[in-house]
Amino acid sequence: MSAAELYDFIVIGAGVQGSFTAYQLATRNKKTLLLEQFTLPHTRGSSHGQTRLIRKAYEQDFYTQMMNECYELWAKLERETGATLYRRTGLLVMGPESSQGYLGFKKSLEKNKTPMVVLTPENFNQHIPNVILADGDGAFVDTTAGVLYADRALKVVQGQFQKLGGVIKDQEKVTDIKPGPIVTVTTSAGVYQAKGVVITAGPWAKTLLAHVGIQLPLQVVRINVCYWKEKIADTYHVKKRFPCFLLTEGDEAKSHIYGLPSNEYPGLMKICYHSGTETDPDQRDKLTDKSDVDILQRYIARHLPGLIPQPAVVESCMYTVTPDHHFVLDCHPAHGNIVIGAGFSGHGFKFGPMVGKLLCELSLGEVPSYDLSPFRISRFQTNIKSSL
Template sequence: MSVYDAIVVGAGVEGSSAAYHLSKNGKRTLLLEQFPLPHSRGSSHGQSRITRKSYGKDEFYTDMMMEAFPLWEQLEKESGTSLYRQTSLLLVSGPSDRNVEETQHALQTRNIPHQIIPSGRELKEKFPNLEYPDNYRFLLDYSGGLLYADRAVKAFQNEFKRNGGILKDGEPMLNIYPGDIITVRTTEGEYRTHNLVLCPGPWAPKVLEKIGLNPPLKPIKVIACYWKEKTPGEHGSSRFPTIIHCGGDIYALPAYEYPGLFKLALHSGPESNPDHRDAVDDGWILEKVQKYVATHLPSLEPVPSVKENCMYTLTPDSNPIIDTHPKWKNIAFGVGFSGDGFKLAPVVGKLLCELVTGRTPSYSLEPFRLGRFSKSRL
């Protein structure tokens, strides 16, 4: 049996990016996915995601995004596929929230173009369809926009295969046998590898348990809602920004996926088993989002026209876990992205590649280490 340089488990955006970087670095790599591709069971499906450089107190994300943007551009050139549309991003902050000030500091110190809108009245002059109190504050990050999610995942996978990588979908992993040579057993057979990268999305608790790890991960079900415009054409990506309401746990994207439907959803949801996600009570989500639309975007119809399910995997501090196994350094994992990892995928994939190839990580991994959740640290 031949031995791969690396095996990546999970062909969502993080795993596909890691496999792409490994193959670009000349590593003979196998990418395994439990479901037939494409599928909508995990966290990487759908046509659009928000991208931005604006982060508040966690300025290390701004630094990572300053590299992620050119890496996305590089993937666009390699794949011949458009992956990004600039719309600007509007950060909404209530009167007691410091996020706008913290984000402004991060952007100013890095000379990233942005604009402060100091009141709801001035925001309405710029975006007449938005209704917020006058004592709210707003920041426009001009780099913000849409990532074309389905296209992006496919581009990583296509370039991975073009670089000699092997992708096998519809093949669930059953077990892992660590060692200097790792054996991965699936429903179809066994594969051997020098290095293993695990990106199992909401199945992370079950997968990491196989190698003796039990980090505090909570999969939740999120519902993406799409709202019909009362006046067609007012919320398109040529006229409207993406939106993140920091205190309200709301995000929104201009009409793109469905003509005339504006995407707005709650960045939260009930804890859920990813294999039985439809069994949970999620009625309260719709109630909360409908109230938000009625209050702040009355230019939309009051009931969503389309609802789609997605899974997040949360950590207690909302930062992902990007690390190697405490005992077996040839096993790396990227899990727990808390609904905020898609835009970071080119950098996350690069970091995972660096971890299993013995290179110094491009960024400090202190905010992402598994050890931050040890009992003594907690």
């Protein structure tokens, strides 16, 4: 290979995590190639769609603390590009008042001094109309939370990467990765070499990691992304200051139910169940399971009287889930110039700028900005087959 074809870094997967990683590497003047198997933009992975929820409300302190800087990084990208990527709406968190999940969210915000407003059953409807709080449920608002404009964010960060000299090649599926001091990446259209590689392949991470001798306990699930029609227009609209919401658990649900105010589709509110059905990422549209939709219908009928309890639009998304629902951010145990970002478990989009920064730091051999022990591969040590 000629020197012109040798990159400093190749990033595999142009979703939100890969795009921000490539951008961060380019800001460090690293010659970087971003590879994507589908035509950009696409709806096949986990980063598409117009909106995502951004919040500091988490049960784990380390996420809340990372989000403090993450908000700053999103704002920095807005300033650099002039694009609006975030709209503050607040996040209404509800759940059984004495339950572990609900109390975990509340205590983490209190501990980290995150601005919040605690609601009571008596004043709830003064602040939050058109929602029926379940008996025994508590409620508070993370006032920093809001909506991220996901498609726009992805386009903007990829554009910034290219302005810095980064190269994006889509419609190139990676078919092989050969580790070594110089890593060789073979795609459906060519062969590339780099001093380092970052694998951020979302639902296809497990397949790609097999090429470098690692088997991680990653489960791919298909999520039904549901939109529900308002009975009266703008009842739950972002312009009417209706917040995003999160139900931690309850009689209707064993996993989170979350919602975003109507915005992307006029008159439709996005409400989803944070769980899905295991799938092959290349066969996701063959699944017909609608048990999550049934759960949502029951919840909406009881608690959101301003919505028609039948989904008006159902789209698909995929989560790549780890057993503990925490990310994988680490170097390959045998090849330090291969870095892995995977298993974002359906809550990783908001962390995109921070994940990009951390994976960049790992790639450059720097001390990461945060303690990455919750995200290390070693927590799955018995599930690793490092055969290389």
